[in-house]
Amino acid sequence: MKSIVALQKRVTPWSDGLEPSDAELDAIEVEMPVISAEVELLDVRIALMGRVPNELDERRFRRAVHRLLEARRTFAAVTQQAPGGAA
Numbered sequence: 001m002k003s004i005v006a007l008q009k010r011v012t013p014w015s016d017g018l019e020p021s022d023a024e025l026d027a028i029e030v031e032m033p034v035i036s037a038e039v040e041l042l043d044v045r046i047a048l049m050g051r052v053p054n055e056l057d058e059r060r061f062r063r064a065v066h067r068l069l070e071a072r073r074t075f076a077a078v079t080q081q082a083p084g085g086a087a
Helices: 022-048 055-081
Strands: none
Touching (some): 022 055
């Protein structure tokens, strides 16, 4: 059996520029609290999908929403202070 892969051109040419730059890594680090809070809220929503929420579940959900709002507020304040924005 012949391999046809060798006869095809690469779809995505290899480039040394595939790694994120230092500026991109810094932007991700600044935004990481927002990302973590979004993941936490998603975890809560997934946990509550298969059952009726009780009082502790409702508190956990509200706490996750408040953490996300606080993280977004902090991120917005940081990006407004940075020259040109951090994102």
